[in-house]
Amino acid sequence: TQQLLLGRVPRPRPFRVTNADRSVKKGIIADMLEDLMNKASDSLSVLCVSALMLDEDGTGVDTEEFFQTLPENTVFMVLEKGEKWTPHPNSPPRDQLSECEPR
Amino acid sequence: TQQLLLGRVPRPRPFRVTNADRSVKKGIIADMLEDLMNKASDSLSVLCVSALMLDEDGTGVDTEEFFQTLPENTVFMVLEKGEKWTPHPNSPPRDQLSECEPR
Incomplete structure (x- = not known):
């Protein structure tokens, strides 16, 4: 039904997924969000994905x-x-002071 | 089955491969990932490829x-x-924000 709502069949596409400290990045093929979460979890050894x-x-x-x-x-x-x-x-410095130097 | 999923037969394509310190770069023809790893290993004298x-x-x-x-x-x-x-x-300097890191 989701496919009908979207009006198209999801097809496998390449994405890149990194971990929270950006120490590892992997190329992953996925057709749907859940697919990407599962594969990212495996590939990056993330035990329980809380968010993407x-x-x-x-x-x-x-x-x-x-x-x-x-x-x-x-x-x-x-x-x-x-x-x-x-x-x-x-990324270009965006309000560096407020982000980096809470006083 | 992988080829069926991808909907196409892998064909030899040109790639470029460099080593960790970017001192050598080679043009290599490969049809599959393993093929590229093997040829890169030979061409760049890498004894044991750990990652591409x-x-x-x-x-x-x-x-x-x-x-x-x-x-x-x-x-x-x-x-x-x-x-x-x-x-x-x-690439642009990555340590732009280093001055903001906790001291």
Whole structure:
């Protein structure tokens, strides 16, 4: 029924998934969000996936519909319980002071 | 069955493979991931390949499925045990935020 709602059949596509500290990144083929979560969990040895975010800005990807709109080779971050997304070190400095120097 | 899933027969394609310190880079024709690993190992005199990464961002290429989605002339880095992928010297500095780290 989900496929009908989306109006298309999900097909396997390549994505990239990194862990919370970005020490490991893997290329993973998945057709659906749950598929990606399962494979990311295996590939990155994450025992229990609590969330899948967009690496670029920490957007949580919770729904199949949104997942299906993402382009090939989108980079995800997989989080375990208690872990948090953090901005990429390469990203342009955005209000560095407020982010980095809480007073 | 993998070929059926992918809907195509793997054909020999050109790739480029460099070593961990990027001192050598070779053009290599391969049809499958294992083929590329073997030829990269020979060509770059790597005794025992521990991982094949995308040179651009350190994505680990572990599966045939993901490998088959990569375009021709993709640049790989071949790693021996104990070696790590490092960002390309040309890429923007990663330690922009280092001044903000807890002291």
